[in-house]
Amino acid sequence: MNFCYTDRADTSAPAQGKIIEGAEPMATMNSLTDIWSVVMDSLSQELTQTAINTWFSDCTPIEINNNTLIVHTTSDFKRSIIQSRFEKTICAVLYDLFSCPFELVVLAGDDELLEYREKRPSSEEMPEMDGYTFDRFIVGPSNKFAHAAAIAVSQNPGKAYNPLLIYGNSGLGKTHLIYAIAHEIRTKTPNAKIVYIKGDDFTNELVEAIRTGKNVEFRSKYRDADLLLMDDVQFIAGRKQTQEEFFHTFNTLYESKRQIVLTSDRSPKEMQLLDDRLQTRFEWGLLVDVQPPDFETRLAIVKNKAAQWGSVIDDDIAKYIAENVSSNVRQLEGAMNKILAYRDLIGKEMDEESANRAVRDMLRKSNEYIPTAASIIDEVSRFFGIDEAVVKGPSRSREAVTARQAAMYLVRRMTNLSTPDIGREFGGRDHTTVLHALEQVETKLQNDPGFAQTIKDITININSKK
16 A cells, blocks of 8 residues: 655645656545644543643654655654654554554654655656556446546546536545546547646645746646646635636636646535635536445445455455445445455455454444534533524624534534535524635634634544544
């Protein structure tokens, strides 16, 4: 398993955008920042805030590469403490996330960080993308429309649907589809310039270009592309200069009839802090969503992946995986990988009991507690000391508005409810009211550390009731 994440917060990092010359996407979460946040949340449940501040306030994630997390801290002493006291916990969190063992490397001081970056392979080096083709994408009711749209774009780029925006939760095949588009276009037009970038890496490159005075080179790279692929475009929302730059890049490509393909975890209307003009442009083409696969599709994915890996999986075991791992394709693949490895290690065919032992930790993760809107509202009301009826009602007092917006934000983040559904949970409010509340919370989270801690505390309280 090969991972390669680069620090999104490190504006001095080398450019991360990749010009694809036959390439595949790395296995991804939303960002390295997301992964580190999960790690810190886990540590915060075991440590005091003072301990967190002492040992991790100046500890930053640099990269995940080949099942190794690289982080940087300021001194040898802090490195020794992190490695001796916290390495096992950190690696355990990563194992829970990715279902494979991880190592931790801690760089100390500026010299080691500089040396590491100088020795790091070029970001232009990407593996082959043979596994990310249309014929290896399992089509079902949950993704049929997105698959058909991607094929149409690959056959008629710049004309069929431009831009194409595919949205949905992580692990459902969005990146597979955009790479399949790239693969198809590369096959038909070998000289096509195809550029792939993640939304937050686009920001990093822009900052680096400004710092080094290479704005012209930066713009040429993206505005000269025949096909621009941007994963996780939602990460450019709220970043004024990034949005300004992408706006002009988008216009240049669109006006010259060159194809733009985007992915996101939500629709443009639900991207808080996204410029209206970008939202409008994202909606010019075609918006398609992907949903979690149904049982039949999950079963087909399991059998197809086993065949790709040169293995045969028993029908009962395949059904067991498909029935118990339902959230996304990535977890299906992880469950299969563990079961096949377990079978090879014990040297006998698997039965349902053995399969359960092999992936029981993963099954607990996939069936983890999802709170209801009612339970979230109840906890927010308790935390703020306000009656639930006030939180859901029409009161415009400062305290009531703050609690209401916080509750809406947490319901959106912790459940599968849409903004219209959330509005109905709060006295039949319009979805635009919910969107406004989400935007207000996002802004406060960036500017008010106290409020951010409040949201974190409420989240911990909700999760503790599993």
